[in-house]
Amino acid sequence: MSGRERTRWHGAALVVAVTVAASAVLQLVAVPSAPLFGSLFGGMAHALTSRTPLELPAPAFRVAQAMIGVIIGASVSLPALTRMGSDAVAIALVTAGTIGVSLIAGRMLAVRRDVSPVTGAFAMIAGGASGVVAVAHDLGADDRVVTVVQYLRVLIVLVTLPVVTAVVFRPEHGLGLLPTADAPLLPSLAYVALALLLGLLLARLVPVTTAVLLGPFLVGAVLSQSGWLGTVAVPTALEWLAYAAIGVQVGLRFTRESVASIARMLPAVIAVIAAMIAVNAAMGAALARLTPVDGLTAYLATTPGGLFAVLATAADTGADVTYVMAVQLVRLVVILATLPLLARWLRRGARADET
Template sequence: MSSARRTAAGWLAVLTGSALATALLWAVGAPTPALFGPLLAGLVWALTSPVTLVLPSLAARSGQAVLGATIGAVVTAETLRSLGADVVPIVLVVVASLGLSLAAGWALALRRDVDLPTGVFAMIAGGASGVVAVSRELGADERVVAVVQYLRVLLILMVMPLVAVALYGGSAGGGAAVTAGTDLPGDLLFVVLAVGGGLALTRWVRVPAAGLLLPLTVAVVIAATGVLGTVSVPAWLQWPAYAVIGVQVGLRFTRASLRSIAAMLPAVVGLIVALVLACAGLGGLLVLTTDVDPLTAYLATTPGGLFAVLATALDSDADAAYVLALQVVRLLVILLLMPFLGRFLARRRAP
């Protein structure tokens, strides 16, 4: 069989495996199955096949751009207005969350098999899909970042509903009400403007992770101004973007990298638990300094799982708009600071 045919057969196998893995993960309620299914398929191929598959750069950039538009669509004027008079406490909570993430990443980087950029981006609290999408571009090992980020999301999704119900009297969110109703023509126009405009800007604006951040910026402007009304990226466009990012990460795994990641899992779990508890403590401080109720404060400061957190808030007596506002502000701060953080950490990379 020729090299081209082997490559084509490889991509067909990865696509088939991605679809099957995504369906299975979706059935069991795993977080972000559209990303993790293709990641697993790419990982299995990388570990078992002698044929090397490399994702085209255009596909990778398009996946990042759609992801940026997806994140930017949740930043509405109503979301920002819901911050109200609590801007100062919220900013302090966001800064403290980032500081806790940096401390946890530094602690992880004390291991000899983890450098500082990888440790920090693996432990940064929030925006898992965006962080994974651009971590390699910013000097981190995206394989470690992907595993640690989604392990954190998985642990949060397992623990958060129990805490919300047992301690605060909330209910586990089903997620049915997370996505607001929008019209398809408006959504498609939004995607064209955000993705197309953002990618066009990458020709003139040279910043790290531009493929994600510039479409994100255009999307935020459109969504926050309300010029197109309420907008979102249709799910059938989100799924291929997540799949592209997942496959790209999965195909870079090796047996050695997998063994290294497995060896660090006990330390990672301990740091994630410490980070979750510390962020819950920030929620307690928010209760003491504002009029926010304990359930709202807990959900607003939970380090990750944005849509599951919002679903729980919508199904409970929590202030869903407040939860979304704080989570979105933290997400935007993290993503916008990532290029500068990557440069700063690169100068301190151990030889």
């Protein structure tokens, strides 16, 4: 069957088949957010081989965006945030510095004619990759570029993390375990349903594009920390469905021209990401000097991405897991809250440059 003759049903079947197969393979080789990448390939498999229009229904994509907020909200730790105490000023400075470095990196990427300032900034912003990808298109960025670059950064961080940790800090291993708790299914499903429902209702009251993500995030964080439903977590299957919906929607927007354009910019992107990691490591060294925390804890706290791998590394090497989580979560919340303002500011600046 040629690309012209493919029906929507055949296209949907192809997307699902490629998504399942690719996700399984990526999961086996420990690629971060395997369902998102697998579904990205699934969407691309149809978009690049057929002219038949296919897209995720708008309500389904909105629920997927909201689910990303719920997932992030479930990871919030109130004890971790309150633990910062007297280090709040230093952490705020490091957070601002990390965002500033991200914007500079994004501006460097936007030197290319095929990358807008908004796309460059969103592609390079350090932290909250899934949240940034989920709202990138709504805020005027090219979500195809944003998705590839964001998760390339996460992948590079994950690859370099054990090397830097072992070579520079030489910690002992097996010193701790990442805190986990069994979450019963029914309370967890109730948590997801309430966070989605109340979060989306809250989003309708707030005229901000990212409210569809921030509303469920806030409700989810409050519910998970209140203990009202007991120990809760987002079931893995629902996480995968949310990531898959985001990935499919992005993948279906790809064209052969966009693939070629992204491939051409990869060498520059890798160089900029490497520079970002180095600068963030320097900020970690500064944090260690300004606060009582050790160098390894400060380095892990300022790593630009890969939150759960960073927390696992912190636990395994004896670093302060609570402190690492607090710094990473502060940056994540600040980024998600300021994305609409950032997009507006960058678009205004781009228009001023054109006139």
